[in-house]
Amino acid sequence: MGAAPASTMFDHVYAEPHATVEAERAWFARFQGSFVDEEAHA
C-alpha cells in the first residue's frame, strides 16, 4: 500500500465543508500541480 498523498491532510478536519480548509486544499493542489507542470515542460 502506497503512502497517502499529502492532500489527505485536509480530510476530516470537519465533517461538513469548511471554507478555509477547502480554500487551502485548493491552493495546495494548485501549488503541487505547478511542480508537475514545470517537470512536464522541462
Added chain:
Amino acid sequence: MTATSPATMTMAGAINRGLRAAMERDPKVLLMGEDIGQLGGVFRVTEGLWKDFGPDRVMDTPLAESGIVGTAIGMAMRGYRPVIEIQFDGFIFPAYDQITTQLAKMHYRSQGRIQLPVVIRVPFAGHIGAVEHHSESPEALFAHTAGLRVISPATPQDAFDMIQQAIASPDPVLFLEPKARYWDKGEVSESRVKAQLDAPGGASAATADMSRGRVARQGKDVTLVAYGPTVRLALQAADVAAAEGTSIEVIDLRSISPLDSDTVVRSAKRTGRVVIVHEAPSTYGPGAELSARVTEQAFFLLHAPVLRVGGFHTPYPGSKFEHEYLPNLDRVLDAVDRVMTH
C-alpha cells in the same frame, strides 16, 4: 405563533425557543451547565426547559467546566447531541484543553469515524458593567483552532435559526451569545429553519447556512464589518454617517470560523474602504485575519488601508473604563473618517 406569523421576542427568548424546538425534534439533544436546570441559567436562557423536559435532558452540573466539556465529548461519542452552557465567557478557560485538544481534533484523529456534534453556548462580550471573566471576547482563540466552528448571532431571528443549525451540525460549534443583546427584541419566524432542517440533507444545508455572512445594510462608500455584539453599533454608525453624507455598507459576519471573506471582499471591491469592528482585542483578533484576506484579494481596488476598531491589548478593565475600552460610536466614526480621507 404560526408558520406565517412571526412573533416578537428577545434574543434570550429566541435562543430558548430554538433550544426547545431542537429538543422536540431530536430526543438525543441534551442540555448541561451550571444552574441551567431549575434556575434556568443566570440569564434565564434555559428557563422552563428543565420543567418540561426533565432532569435527564436538562442537567445541572458541578462548577467544573473541563468536566462539563469532557462529559459532553463522551456523550457525543455515544450518539447524543449535548448542548452545554459555559456560564460566562471567562469561565471557558478551564475547559480550553478539552475543547482544543479533544473536541476539535477527535474527528480528524479518527479519520472521520467519530463525529462530535457538541454545541458550547457562551454568553460573551461586554457592555454589562462587569469585570474580567464576565465580559471577555475569546473568539480568536477558538477560531484559530481547526476542527471548531465559531458563530455568533446579532439578531433574535439569527439566534433562533443558528442555535438549531448549530445543534444539527455534525461538527463542534462554539455558539457565542452577545449577552448585552439578550434583551433586544425582534421579529422571529420559525418556519424557514424548520423547513430547512426537516428537508433531506438538512444538517448540511444548516451548517452551510450558519457559515455565511449577510449584508445588514447596503452602502457604497465604506464597508463596515461586525458580528455579534457590534452589529448594532455598526448600524448606528451607518445612520450617523449617512446624515453626514457617507454611505456605509454593514456586513454581519455571523460566522467567525469559517470566515465568510467572500462576502466582505465583494463589498470591499465596490467600496474600496473597509473598517472591521469587534470587541475582542484588535491584536491578533478576527479583524487581523479578515484584513489580511481583504488585502490579499482586493489590494489594487482599495482606496485606504483596512482599519480595525477593537478592544485594547490589556486585560478587560474595570467597569469605569469599559466604555473607552470597547468600540464605541466615536471610535467607529473616527475610523470611517480616516478611511474616507486617506
